[in-house]
Amino acid sequence: MARVLLLLPTRTYRAHDFMEAARRLGVEVVVGSERRQVFAPLFPGGHLRLDFLRPRQAVRSIATFARSYPLDAIVAVDDEGTLLAAAAAKALGLPHNPVAAVAATRNKHCLRRKVAAAGLLSPQFERLSVEDDPARAAARMPFPCVLKPLHLAASRGVMRADDAEQFVVAFERLVTLLRTPNVVQRGGRLARHILVEAFIPGAEVALEGLLVDGELIVLAVFDKPDPLDGPFFEETLYVTPSRLPADVQADLAAQTAKAVAAIGLREGPVHAEWRVNGHGAWLIEIAARSIGGLCSRALRFGAGVSLEDLILMHASGAAVETCERERAAAGVMMLPIPRRGVLRAVNGQEAARRVPGIVGLAITIALGQEVVPLPEGVQYLGFLFARGDTPKGVEFALRRAHQCLSFAIECHRAE
Ligand SMILES: Nc1ncnc2c1ncn2[C@@H]1O[C@H](COP(=O)(O)OP(=O)(O)OP(=O)(O)O)[C@@H](O)[C@H]1O
Ligand SMILES: [Mg+2]
Numbered sequence: 001m002a003r004v005l006l007l008l009p010t011r012t013y014r015a016h017d018f019m020e021a022a023r024r025l026g027v028e029v030v031v032g033s034e035r036r037q038v039f040a041p042l043f044p045g046g047h048l049r050l051d052f053l054r055p056r057q058a059v060r061s062i063a064t065f066a067r068s069y070p071l072d073a074i075v076a077v078d079d080e081g082t083l084l085a086a087a088a089a090k091a092l093g094l095p096h097n098p099v100a101a102v103a104a105t106r107n108k109h110c111l112r113r114k115v116a117a118a119g120l121l122s123p124q125f126e127r128l129s130v131e132d133d134p135a136r137a138a139a140r141m142p143f144p145c146v147l148k149p150l151h152l153a154a155s156r157g158v159m160r161a162d163d164a165e166q167f168v169v170a171f172e173r174l175v176t177l178l179r180t181p182n183v184v185q186r187g188g189r190l191a192r193h194i195l196v197e198a199f200i201p202g203a204e205v206a207l208e209g210l211l212v213d214g215e216l217i218v219l220a221v222f223d224k225p226d227p228l229d230g231p232f233f234e235e236t237l238y239v240t241p242s243r244l245p246a247d248v249q250a251d252l253a254a255q256t257a258k259a260v261a262a263i264g265l266r267e268g269p270v271h272a273e274w275r276v277n278g279h280g281a282w283l284i285e286i287a288a289r290s291i292g293g294l295c296s297r298a299l300r301f302g303a304g305v306s307l308e309d310l311i312l313m314h315a316s317g318a319a320v321e322t323c324e325r326e327r328a329a330a331g332v333m334m335l336p337i338p339r340r341g342v343l344r345a346v347n348g349q350e351a352a353r354r355v356p357g358i359v360g361l362a363i364t365i366a367l368g369q370e371v372v373p374l375p376e377g378v379q380y381l382g383f384l385f386a387r388g389d390t391p392k393g394v395e396f397a398l399r400r401a402h403q404c405l406s407f408a409i410e411c412h413r414a415e
Helices: 015-027 057-068 079-092 101-105 109-119 136-140 164-178 181-192 246-263 306-314 349-354 391-404
Strands: 004-009 028-033 045-047 073-076 127-128 144-149 160-161 193-198 204-210 215-223 237-240 267-276 281-289 329-335 341-347 356-363 383-386 406-412
Touching: 004 015, 004 079, 015 028, 015 267, 015 306, 028 057, 045 057, 057 079, 073 079, 073 306, 101 160, 101 246, 109 127, 109 193, 109 246, 109 281, 109 349, 136 164, 144 164, 144 181, 160 164, 164 181, 164 215, 164 329, 181 193, 204 306, 215 246, 237 391, 246 267, 246 281, 267 306, 329 391, 349 356, 356 391, 383 391
Parallel strands: 004 028, 004 073, 028 045
Antiparallel strands: 127 193, 144 160, 144 193, 204 215, 204 267, 215 237, 237 329, 267 281, 329 383, 341 406, 356 383
């Protein structure tokens, strides 16, 4: 039986699905997490407490553990564990992504430089310091532009500015976010910078892939049919298969392979986001992990194989034979947080579930919990899932089900 160390950040959506996959495959899981208690009820197996922010120390703990309990693979379920997974796999002599390649995917400025140097379509970009004077910087910015943190995810802190005035407001808002203790602690020196990019118009798509010995296998291409034009970029709909023409999708695959090679990634999942317009495909981002949140539940391969199954199979050295996605169209809607406050009720769940084509609804925030929308927030209220004959039908079902839902959010008195 293969033994896999699963790196689970404290706040992850992915624990359950990876654990289920391990159970199905008969893979023994050792959980590496920052806190002992968090996953205890889910994981009766081994546990290793690791400080993800001190990778050297964490690698030593993993190596010591592996001397008594040899590991076959180290899998990070989310962005936060990818660097540690690569460094620990290197120390243990397991197949892995080069640490520098993973580091590039964790720093949006570094990623932009690598991608531009490789000759991929690239927007004008510039890294600013949080100490810079935004009014002076605004004078040389390409409007419209997008301001973003170097290290955060889930569109957190990402804002569009159309002119100097909006730029200054967005810059100051982002600096405030980058100075919050948790963001500073997680980001280290990366939290001292802001990346500004020219806004790339166009349709957005996400490509889900698996790298096997440097070769890219395309697992799915998702359309994001809601326009993502800002000022904030909350993600909602993901629908696959993509409705883009076959030649455009083939180009996306080729460009992703080129980007992956330029960055140096070689093994495991990749999640790439692209904008497509008349000039071609522009990379927004590429990460050495699988799709976030619970979105992977929209994907099934062969006879009911999950994305987590594929990732664990590949990581533990098994041949990955069934990478072909099922025939049906499928989609997920990430339910955005409409305003700040305390979640008191989620109404209309039964009606949403009854919408033809809807196959699942997961509300992932407990009642009574504070919710914070983008650009400062990081969570979603939940996820709706649909399947159908066509992407259009799936999109329709997700929109109808979303309309059935209403969220009672009690605003703070000061607001
Ligand atoms: N240069 C750009 N032009 C147009 N839109 C952009 C640009 N950069 C980012 N965006 C929009 O903002 C979103 C988030 O940006 P980005 O992917 O860089 O940040 P993120 O925080 O990693 O998001 P996530 O992890 O959810 O993918 C993108 O999906 C896209 O819709
Ligand atoms: Mg992104």
